[in-house]
Amino acid sequence: MSGCMTLWVPMDSAAKALGADDVVAAIAAEAAQRGVAVTIRRNGTRGMIWLEPLVEMEIDGIRHGFGPMTPADVPTLFDDAARHPLALGPVDDLDWMRRQTRLTFARCGVIEPLLLADYQAHGGLLGLKRALEMTGAEVVAEITASGLRGRGGAGFPTGVKWQTVHDAPGTCKYIVCNADEGDSGTFADRMIMEGDPFSLVEGMAIAGLGVGAAKGFVYLRSEYPDAIRVMREAVRIARAEGLLGDSVLGSDRAFDIDIRVGAGAYVCGEETSLLNSLEGKRGVVRAKPPLPALAGLFGRPTVVNNVISLATVPVILERGAQHYADFGLGRSRGTVTLQIAGNVKRGGLFETAFGISLGAVVDDLAGGTASGRPVKAVQVGGPLGAYMPREKFDTALGYEEFDAVGGLVGHAGIVVFDDSADMLAMARFAMEFCAVESCGKCTPCRIGAVRGVETIDRIAGGDDAAIPLLTDLCETMKDGSLCALGGFTPYPVMSALTHFPEDFQRRHEAAE
Amino acid sequence: MTPSSPPASEIAADEIAAIIKAHLDIDGPLLPILHALQAAFGHVPPSAHASLAQALNITRAELHGVISFYHDFRAAPAGRQVLKICRAEACQAVGSTALAARTLGRLGLDWHGTTANGALTVEPVYCLGLCACGPAVMIGDRVVGRVDDARMDALLAEAGA
Numbered sequence: 213m214s215g216c217m218t219l220w221v222p223m224d225s226a227a228k229a230l231g232a233d234d235v236v237a238a239i240a241a242e243a244a245q246r247g248v249a250v251t252i253r254r255n256g257t258r259g260m261i262w263l264e265p266l267v268e269m270e271i272d273g274i275r276h277g278f279g280p281m282t283p284a285d286v287p288t289l290f291d292d293a294a295r296h297p298l299a300l301g302p303v304d305d306l307d308w309m310r311r312q313t314r315l316t317f318a319r320c321g322v323i324e325p326l327l328l329a330d331y332q333a334h335g336g337l338l339g340l341k342r343a344l345e346m347t348g349a350e351v352v353a354e355i356t357a358s359g360l361r362g363r364g365g366a367g368f369p370t371g372v373k374w375q376t377v378h379d380a381p382g383t384c385k386y387i388v389c390n391a392d393e394g395d396s397g398t399f400a401d402r403m404i405m406e407g408d409p410f411s412l413v414e415g416m417a418i419a420g421l422g423v424g425a426a427k428g429f430v431y432l433r434s435e436y437p438d439a440i441r442v443m444r445e446a447v448r449i450a451r452a453e454g455l456l457g458d459s460v461l462g463s464d465r466a467f468d469i470d471i472r473v474g475a476g477a478y479v480c481g482e483e484t485s486l487l488n489s490l491e492g493k494r495g496v497v498r499a500k501p502p503l504p505a506l507a508g509l510f511g512r513p514t515v516v517n518n519v520i521s522l523a524t525v526p527v528i529l530e531r532g533a534q535h536y537a538d539f540g541l542g543r544s545r546g547t548v549t550l551q552i553a554g555n556v557k558r559g560g561l562f563e564t565a566f567g568i569s570l571g572a573v574v575d576d577l578a579g580g581t582a583s584g585r586p587v588k589a590v591q592v593g594g595p596l597g598a599y600m601p602r603e604k605f606d607t608a609l610g611y612e613e614f615d616a617v618g619g620l621v622g623h624a625g626i627v628v629f630d631d632s633a634d635m636l637a638m639a640r641f642a643m644e645f646c647a648v649e650s651c652g653k654c655t656p657c658r659i660g661a662v663r664g665v666e667t668i669d670r671i672a673g674g675d676d677a678a679i680p681l682l683t684d685l686c687e688t689m690k691d692g693s694l695c696a697l698g699g700f701t702p703y704p705v706m707s708a709l710t711h712f713p714e715d716f717q718r719r720h721e722a723a724e
Numbered sequence: 725m726t727p728s729s730p731p732a733s734e735i736a737a738d739e740i741a742a743i744i745k746a747h748l749d750i751d752g753p754l755l756p757i758l759h760a761l762q763a764a765f766g767h768v769p770p771s772a773h774a775s776l777a778q779a780l781n782i783t784r785a786e787l788h789g790v791i792s793f794y795h796d797f798r799a800a801p802a803g804r805q806v807l808k809i810c811r812a813e814a815c816q817a818v819g820s821t822a823l824a825a826r827t828l829g830r831l832g833l834d835w836h837g838t839t840a841n842g843a844l845t846v847e848p849v850y851c852l853g854l855c856a857c858g859p860a861v862m863i864g865d866r867v868v869g870r871v872d873d874a875r876m877d878a879l880l881a882e883a884g885a
Contacts, residue, residue, distance in 0.1 A: 229860060229869030393851075396855060475755060476794055489755065554813070554855065554858070582818065625814075628817060
């Protein structure tokens, strides 16, 4: 190998958690020892987490993958790379990549996240440039026509929300990005912020143009220090390059973004709690109405959208609403960014049109469990999502389709458990988590969660009479809670009880 | 009290005042100020409460309500390093419950406890976004995935716990 060798090693925190920085150090050391000139570029992750750290080598302009790499695998990379034991061939040709429809994540893992020129070379800023030639109403109409729905979990039509803010009186309006991705099994927000931060910046700027807001906030959870660093740097670069500021890309429109860091409260992922937190208050839930779209941050009309929703906006403006709406199923238009996690052979991010079945995701994409044991349950939609048994695996990924079987798509996190999972323990954990994270404003959540843990402990102790009590408690929490934390905690609890009654019964028998 | 964090008596009032003043022009300054104080002193010093409440024109009760609401803010410094072990479902699916129990047992700690030598505080965290490579932990700002017992022992040894 002579001349300049270019290697890509992800700086995504999942890759780093699996040793990407050690691999970079090993590459630099080996190159120095051999006297070979190597350019190491840091990309985001492609989303194939089981292959991380995934090193890519440019050979004749094509990026070939090697993974999962350890420092010990580095020296042979400098010999005959094609015969390296971890050689995977061209990354774009890998089955996992070929089968995806990457719209939101098209650049993630491909570009250097903080290189604006790289971003533009891959279609970046085209959406914003088009939006600058449109009226706010036209931008909003484009989003409405695309069928985009809130990717944070609620699935509310983004265009309707924007229209409300657009039509609201007043000149001071805000765009708030909900980057408080606290749901277990979800990491799409983190991935895009670390791997393609300008897509979020651009999406927020387009939202600002659409509804007439000049200021945006990203509320980013403190558990994501890498994403915080990348987003802060992206905003600094965007200001320096005239993408943000008093004159967006030289226009007469202003837009700027502040990155704000959360403080470890799960409930702040709920939009009204988030707004209170941004204002410097306790992150307690607000009663609705008034809608945040009319009286949100500091009482002003506010768009609150999830990271993925906003990061999808540029591609919709770039390619047109119809292009996006052409993908999907029923009222779930466009793509869903599946996050495959837990006990799986192949975990990671897979972006595809809505409509794929849960079974195809678990058995085909994920390849079953990492432990090799049978799949017992799959939790879809985070800690507030239902546990689905194998009998429900033919359910298609779509908002209405999941709702019909008593589940929710949520942020599309899919957590797989093998047959060693104790569903009573998982139900107890759901209640315990709700008790830890409840904001305390409404009684069903604040007290119900505590009583839920106690009731499940009674069941575990063999008290049969506690089962109808738990069912009743779940109904009260579901109907009486102010937000999804108390209102949806019954989903994992009741689905565990309904689909895996033997885990609740076995204790009973043991006690006798 | 740990060597990396100055004792409360040594925390200079002028340093606190400077941190507060630096944030007063932004909208919703309280959380950024609390983060900045904690970054500077390893905790939110109670001696800052009065001046902070006054600067933001809120009562000390309101301020206490905010500080105590969020898991991140500490009233006293933690150990020299903080180890956060993910307890959320995706990590549970790959054995984090046993990993956490073993770690706490080895150190003789409960959640939020600090080792006697002040080296390490162990805390639960609910998701680090490393759900496809669990069990995941974070030590300081460094994330580590697929943590097994051997890996955990190495991390504990590194931290001097």
